Amino acid sequence: MKGGKKKRKILPYFLVAPSIVFFLVFYIYPILYNMYLSFFEWNLISPTKDFVGFQNFKSLFSSDEFLEVISNSLIYMGTVVFFTVIIALLLAVWLNKNSFIHTMIQGLVFSPYIISFVSVSFVWMWLMDVDYGLLNYFLGLLGFEKCQWINHPDTALLSIILVGIWKLVGYDTLVIIGGLQSIPKSIYESVAMDARPSWKTFLQITVPMVSPTLFFLVIVNLITSAKVFETIAIMTKGGPLNSTNTLVYYIYKVAFDYFEIGSASAAGVVLFVILAIITFFYFKILSNKVNYASD
Amino acid sequence: MFKRVLAIILASSVLLAATACGSSTAQTETEGDQSSAPSRGNEPIIIEFWYAFGGTVEENTNRLVEEFNASQDEIIVKAEYQGGSYNDLHTKVQSAFAAKNPPAVTLNEITVIKNFAENGMTQPLDPYMEQDNFDLDDFIPGLLSNTQVDGKTYGLPYLRSTPLIYYNATLFEKAGLGKDAPKTMDELLEFSRKLTQGEVIGLSTPITTWTYEALVDSYGGRLLNEEETEAVFNSPKAMKAMELYQQGIRENVFKNTTGGDATSQAKLEFQNQRSAMILGSTADLAYYVQIAKENGFELGAGFIPNGGEGSVPTGGANLVMVNGITEEQAYAAWEFMKFVTSKEQTIKSSIATGYLPARISAKGDTVMQDFYKEQPLFRVAVDQLETAIPRPMAENFPKVNSLLLDALTECLIDPSADAQAIMDAAVEESDALLAQ
Numbered sequence: 001m002k003g004g005k006k007k008r009k010i011l012p013y014f015l016v017a018p019s020i021v022f023f024l025v026f027y028i029y030p031i032l033y034n035m036y037l038s039f040f041e042w043n044l045i046s047p048t049k050d051f052v053g054f055q056n057f058k059s060l061f062s063s064d065e066f067l068e069v070i071s072n073s074l075i076y077m078g079t080v081v082f083f084t085v086i087i088a089l090l091l092a093v094w095l096n097k098n099s100f101i102h103t104m105i106q107g108l109v110f111s112p113y114i115i116s117f118v119s120v121s122f123v124w125m126w127l128m129d130v131d132y133g134l135l136n137y138f139l140g141l142l143g144f145e146k147c148q149w150i151n152h153p154d155t156a157l158l159s160i161i162l163v164g165i166w167k168l169v170g171y172d173t174l175v176i177i178g179g180l181q182s183i184p185k186s187i188y189e190s191v192a193m194d195a196r197p198s199w200k201t202f203l204q205i206t207v208p209m210v211s212p213t214l215f216f217l218v219i220v221n222l223i224t225s226a227k228v229f230e231t232i233a234i235m236t237k238g239g240p241l242n243s244t245n246t247l248v249y250y251i252y253k254v255a256f257d258y259f260e261i262g263s264a265s266a267a268g269v270v271l272f273v274i275l276a277i278i279t280f281f282y283f284k285i286l287s288n289k290v291n292y293a294s295d
Numbered sequence: 296m297f298k299r300v301l302a303i304i305l306a307s308s309v310l311l312a313a314t315a316c317g318s319s320t321a322q323t324e325t326e327g328d329q330s331s332a333p334s335r336g337n338e339p340i341i342i343e344f345w346y347a348f349g350g351t352v353e354e355n356t357n358r359l360v361e362e363f364n365a366s367q368d369e370i371i372v373k374a375e376y377q378g379g380s381y382n383d384l385h386t387k388v389q390s391a392f393a394a395k396n397p398p399a400v401t402l403n404e405i406t407v408i409k410n411f412a413e414n415g416m417t418q419p420l421d422p423y424m425e426q427d428n429f430d431l432d433d434f435i436p437g438l439l440s441n442t443q444v445d446g447k448t449y450g451l452p453y454l455r456s457t458p459l460i461y462y463n464a465t466l467f468e469k470a471g472l473g474k475d476a477p478k479t480m481d482e483l484l485e486f487s488r489k490l491t492q493g494e495v496i497g498l499s500t501p502i503t504t505w506t507y508e509a510l511v512d513s514y515g516g517r518l519l520n521e522e523e524t525e526a527v528f529n530s531p532k533a534m535k536a537m538e539l540y541q542q543g544i545r546e547n548v549f550k551n552t553t554g555g556d557a558t559s560q561a562k563l564e565f566q567n568q569r570s571a572m573i574l575g576s577t578a579d580l581a582y583y584v585q586i587a588k589e590n591g592f593e594l595g596a597g598f599i600p601n602g603g604e605g606s607v608p609t610g611g612a613n614l615v616m617v618n619g620i621t622e623e624q625a626y627a628a629w630e631f632m633k634f635v636t637s638k639e640q641t642i643k644s645s646i647a648t649g650y651l652p653a654r655i656s657a658k659g660d661t662v663m664q665d666f667y668k669e670q671p672l673f674r675v676a677v678d679q680l681e682t683a684i685p686r687p688m689a690e691n692f693p694k695v696n697s698l699l700l701d702a703l704t705e706c707l708i709d710p711s712a713d714a715q716a717i718m719d720a721a722v723e724e725s726d727a728l729l730a731q
Contacts, residue, residue, distance in 0.1 A: 044389045045416040125556060131569070151553050152708060240553045240704045256386040257693050259410065 031272065038265035044255070049262075056266035065242060066250070066267070072157060073246040076228060080164040081221040085214055087165065088172030093206065095173065096180045106177065110170035117167065117230035124163045125150070125235055150236050153243035160244050163231050168224065172217050179213030180206070212285075219282040226275055247271045340370045340627040342620075343398035345377045345391075347384035347612075351581060352454065355647045363634045370627040372400075381407075381612060392416050392617065399620045399628040402612040403450055405441035406696075409688035412449040417615040419447040423629045433638075433654045437683030442613050444688070450613025451636045452653035453644075456577040457609045457676055457683060458509040460600065464593035466490060466571040476597020480514070480539055483572075483600045487548035490571040497548040499570040500540060501561035502707055504699050506574040508608050510536035512684060515604030518699065519729070523689040526725035528699060529718040535602060537706055537714045544710040551707045568592060574599070576610055577676040580649035584672070596672040598679050606684045611650060651676055691728040698725050 038056055040049040060066045091109060095102050112120065127134050128149035136146045149159045183206070191201050207214075229248040232238060238245035238253060245253070247267065255264035346356050353376060360374040377387045381404035391397045403411055411417045424431065431439065431448065438452040460476050460483075467474060470489045477483040487497025500506070508518055516533025519526055527533065543549030550570065552560040558575075565573040566586045575583075580596065587594035599607050614635060616628045634640060638657045645652040646666055652658050658677055667674040689695070702721035706714045 043414055044393050046414045241701055
């Protein structure tokens with residue numbers, strides 16, 4: 001009897017051990033090692049690492065390039081998340097029907113999400129080509145001037161943002177449709193009796209009812225867009241003139257173009273802190289959502 | 296509904312997992328092959344060779360490895376593709392080196408040779424060369440300068456290039472120009488003016504530091520001083536290159552392309568006959584020859600126009616041996632490096648890829664000479680090597696390079712910008728980096 005109890009005490013640990021080990025080796029250890037490296041000057045290949053204290057952080061925050069990178073990242077995150085969620089909400093309201101055509105469009109809208117970002121980037125580069133691109137062709141038909149897209153510092157970040165939105169919108173739409181369908185039909189039935197305009201119903205009933213879903217998406221999208229890398233690495237390499245250089249690409253560039261692992265790790269810690277703050281709010285909101293549901 | 300979302304997400308992740316599995320099984324299959332490779336009873340020495348670039352370079356690499364493995368039975372070389380740029384390759388070799396599992400042989404782009412050598416990632420080849428009486432004098436001197444650090448040789452020239460001016464001779468004729476490339480910088484501008492008609496633009500100028508360096512060198516300027524302690528790309532001679540660029544762009548007879556894909560965009564314009572001239576690597580020659588044939592225009596290639604001094608940089612990569620491998624592997628690595636850079640293989644590789652034949656004896660060989668008779672354009676690059684000068688190799692050059700690229704972009708996006716001020720600022724920042 002006693003042996004059985006003991007077994008029950010050990011067995012759970014034994015069962016979760018593989019995933020705990022995996023978690024420690026592939027998540028916790030790299031995070032700690034990255035923090036450790038951020039205090040050193042090292043080029044990845046030399047046998048010695050020089051301890052430099054907070055020097056890496058100091059030089060990061062005193063470099064214009066890095067401050068520009070932070071501001072690019074924040075602009076990218078803010079704009080992508082804002083427009084993705086709004087567009088997704090409108091699409092979701094439109095597509096929230098079970099007819100064949102609507103299901104098909106749902107599938108189409110979702111498809112960018114499962115295509116590799118690398119191929120997506122190449123396709124968009126062709127679309128955005130200044131002379132032969134489809135986008136400029138249509139602009140020309142409408143009588144507009146050619147847009148420089150990723151070739152000019154004024155429009156490059158915007159172009160990257162456009163691709164980011166296009167990529168994420170499908171996922172958000174699908175999740176919001178899920179949220180919409182969990183709204184009890186009875187509410188709409190009672191609203192219908194009031195004969196109020198549909199946009200009011202949308203703003204006063206639909207949006208508040210799916211707001212937990214929207215909050216969830218905002219957080220998830222923020223984290224996804226903070227980590228944007230592929231589009232930038234392929235389409236612009238951070239340029240022209242640093243205008244599309246965002247955190248993850250900057251880390252990559254510092255580590256592997258400049259061979260400065262210490263500075264790159266320090267930038268990694270900054271990214272980690274930003275993501276940690278967002279995640280903190282994410283869990284806050286998640287717990288609120290549970291309260292909301294039980295209200 | 297949530298179930299449907301879940302199903303879609305699950306299905307897509309299963310798909311992803313399936314493709315990932317696909318590639319890993321492919322790998323085990325190739326690994327399985329090695330057991331059936333020839334051996335003399337003794338276990339053969341297996342070494343890895345990591346390279347970058349697909350296309351003709353990859354085909355040629357595979358051919359080299361196959362021929363080497365078939366030529367003897369004590370060493371097996373396994374060639375592994377590690378990305379489409381030297382940066383990708385360096386990144387992977389560095390990580391593998393830090394993880395103490397590096398390939399025995401790989402390629403170093405010529406500006407990082409010193410960086411990697413000084414940090415002990417690559418080893419000097421001098422002991423092996425002495426042992427074998429290896430004749431370094433047979434290599435073209437202009438190509439050796441970027442293989443040596445502090446009097447020691449760290450690499451053998453393998454995929455080496457130099458910039459050329461390519462031109463569309465058919466468009467030249469239409470514009471009433473002769474069949475020759477512009478010989479001076481003034482001619483370059485003048486030709487561009489005449490060639491710019493309708494949808495055609497005179498010269499495509501992808502904003503890259505290498506092609507810009509070619510113009511600077513030709514004017515007699517340099518990017519860095521000889522000791523590599525200061526940046527000098529704001530000197531009066533160097534600024535002539537910038538004046539030319541800005542002038543051409545202001546007059547709409549040059550057209551710049553920027554971004555991660557600047558070079559391929561410019562190439563696309565040239566091959567679609569929307570631009571009549573382009574500066575580019577010798578490595579593109581084989582490709583352009585084919586394109587010109589398909590698109591029905593006559594291709595020309597000439598020296599970088601002379602700005603007064605007429606010097607040119609070289610480019611490309613050297614074959615290097617990585618540190619931290621066993622003695623046995625080092626022996627195998629050296630044998631392989633000797634094979635790849637032998638006269639016979641140098642000729643084969645040069646003809647297959649358009650990269651330069653690095654050996655003087657290869658250049659003079661009848662096979663090569665016959666080939667040049669048939670394809671005179673391939674000769675241009677080799678002849679230009681007479682005026683080749685080394686590229687910078689300072690430890691902080693990658694950073695200086697990116698400062699220069701930003702400054703260039705700034706000057707060319709707005710061609711009436713104050714170039715001197717922009718370059719002065721970039722030089723000041725570069726000096727601080729180089730002084731470190």
